[in-house]
Amino acid sequence: MDDARLAAYLQVLEALRFDPIGRVAYLVESPEPGMHLLRAELPLEEGVGCPGDHARRHTPGREVSAMSLEVLRALQVRPEVPGDNLILEGIDLRALRPGDRLLVGEVVLERSDRPHQPCATFRARTGPEAFEAVAQTGLRGALFTVRRGGVVHVGDPVRKL
Secondary structure (H helix, E strand, C coil): CCHHHHHHHHHHHHCCCCCCEEEEEEEEECCCCCCCEEECEEEEECCCECCCCCHHHCCCCCCEEEEEHHHHHHHCCCCCCCCCCEEEECCCHHHCCCCCEEEECCEEEEECCCCCCCCHHHHHHHCHHHHHHHHHHCCCCEEEEEEECEEEECCCEEEEC
């Protein structure tokens, strides 16, 4: 591991500031494991999440995954690389507690009680320094349950309810 790179990542991540209202920056569909496709819109269904995602992604408590664009920029990681469905700009996902709700366009998402921790797959896709930086800062993102389905579009506003 490159300690200087890790230190640089940590410095940038700890300086991030977020807003009360954000927007959808990118949408990602995963029709097969390891395949991440950028989309202009993404349907999200209650009890399912993104119906176009492969079957392993349809897990209660983690129907939808999200990560902050600010974090990805700081880590110099392209938005589709981690495989999260929603890449949000302006929202501090780390500040959301289980049960908190977000209005994403017309869709209502509820923060799951399951943590969205970096895993071996995240490490392989982003590198050991990025893995360690999000592990230390808690900025991996958040997992959600769909409470009201609909179609999310790139550019849709995002706010906490």
